[in-house]
Amino acid sequence: xxxxxxxxxxxxxxxxxxxYGVLSRKNGFGMLISAEIIINAAxxxxxxxxASLSSLSGASYALIILVMAVLEAVVFVGMLxxxxxxxxxxxxxxxxxxxx
Amino acid sequence: MDISTVGFFALSAxxxxxxxxxxxxxxxxxxxxxxxxFIISMAxxxxxxxxxxxxxxxxxxxxxxxxxxLAIGISLMPEGSMGRKGMKYLxxxxxxxxxxxxxxxxxxxxxxxxxPMNYSNLGMILFQNYGIILVVLAIAGVASLLSALxxxxxxx
Numbered sequence: 001x002x003x004x005x006x007x008x009x010x011x012x013x014x015x016x017x018x019x020y021g022v023l024s025r026k027n028g029f030g031m032l033i034s035a036e037i038i039i040n041a042a043x044x045x046x047x048x049x050x051a052s053l054s055s056l057s058g059a060s061y062a063l064i065i066l067v068m069a070v071l072e073a074v075v076f077v078g079m080l081x082x083x084x085x086x087x088x089x090x091x092x093x094x095x096x097x098x099x100x
Numbered sequence: 101m102d103i104s105t106v107g108f109f110a111l112s113a114x115x116x117x118x119x120x121x122x123x124x125x126x127x128x129x130x131x132x133x134x135x136x137x138f139i140i141s142m143a144x145x146x147x148x149x150x151x152x153x154x155x156x157x158x159x160x161x162x163x164x165x166x167x168x169x170l171a172i173g174i175s176l177m178p179e180g181s182m183g184r185k186g187m188k189y190l191x192x193x194x195x196x197x198x199x200x201x202x203x204x205x206x207x208x209x210x211x212x213x214x215x216p217m218n219y220s221n222l223g224m225i226l227f228q229n230y231g232i233i234l235v236v237l238a239i240a241g242v243a244s245l246l247s248a249l250x251x252x253x254x255x256x
Contacts (some may be wrong), residue, residue, distance in 0.1 A: 071244040
């Protein structure tokens with residue numbers, strides 16, 4: 001079993017890559033895919049701590065987060081489809097026209 | 101450095117590689133394929149960390165649900181592109197990942213019966229300690245499903 005610090009470092013690296021992806025993408029689907037990297041980094045954090053501390057609480061939290069991530073993705077995809085019906089695009093930069 | 105640490109570093113390298121490929125890909129379909137590979141790699145990392153149940157849930161929920169949902173969403177978008185040129189080499193990546201996953205799963209099997217990480221206890225712990233959260237989660241699931249249906253079905 002590797003030390004917990006290695007797992008946390010890997011989680012930080014994945015989180016940073018995901019944040020870069022969310023910030024650099026203009027497409028809504030691209031942002032959602034990058035957000036999945038962030039969620040998986042958080043899951044890795046919980047599972048790593050759970051394995052390191054020999055406790056199932058972290059795995060329980062990870063399971064709950066996993067289900068919440070699915071619900072978030074479902075609503076986000078639904079909103080993107082509704083948004084693309086109105087703007088004929090999924091570029092979130094066009095959200096500015098709805099400002100006000 | 102023992103075989104366990106080498107396996108961890110190999111899996112970490114695969115995870116970081118796929119994460120970078122997801123972010124750097126120009127086409128969304130390619131990102132989606134790399135996300136598929138990323139989820140398989142993450143599931144193998146969960147197996148390495150003795151979270152077998154969670155890895156199965158991850159494979160079913162993410163690769164069976166979210167990736168499919170995103171594929172349908174991308175195919176519905178106006179500027180969607182499904183080009184396949186230059187992606188022939190990708191066939192080797194899932195083979196390599198699955199071989200690695202099989203090796204790790206056979207080398208480091210699920211937690212032993214005497215281990216506190218035995219996942220037969222997970223249901224007991226979930227329903228004893230987090231029963232209220234699970235109920236809230238179920239209600240949130242129904243609410244999100246209904247709200248997604250309402251949002252998509254709304255006429256402009």
